[in-house]
Amino acid sequence: MGAGASYDIGKFTVHGLYTRVKLESNGVSNTYQSYDAGLTFKMVPTNWIAGGAATTTFNGGRWTQFEIGDIYLLSKSTQFYVNVLYEHANGNAKAAFFTAGVSSTANQVIVLAGIHHSF
Numbered sequence: 001m002g003a004g005a006s007y008d009i010g011k012f013t014v015h016g017l018y019t020r021v022k023l024e025s026n027g028v029s030n031t032y033q034s035y036d037a038g039l040t041f042k043m044v045p046t047n048w049i050a051g052g053a054a055t056t057t058f059n060g061g062r063w064t065q066f067e068i069g070d071i072y073l074l075s076k077s078t079q080f081y082v083n084v085l086y087e088h089a090n091g092n093a094k095a096a097f098f099t100a101g102v103s104s105t106a107n108q109v110i111v112l113a114g115i116h117h118s119f
Helices: none
Strands: 002-009 012-025 028-044 047-058 061-073 078-090 107-117
Touching: none
Parallel strands: none
Antiparallel strands: 002 012, 012 028, 028 047, 047 061, 061 078, 078 107
């Protein structure tokens, strides 16, 4: 299950998301839970600054992430973005970003840049 919401307050958008999934296999089960919250500041119509935090628990581990980024709208269908993300893992877990793989330690920092285009 999951539930999320966002709310616009002038140039700001506040958002939050909660997800909970129970996984079962061969008589073993565990629960994956994630909390996410953030804020987007629309400085001008074509440039937004976004930041947020998330924490996920699963199988005795906890992964906590912090993110800040800039989104520049090149057109109605194309965006350029740059994000900096930091993750810390607890409970004998390793930091692991989907886009970068598993770290050799409990901490990981990545920088992402790219272009989104909608057709």
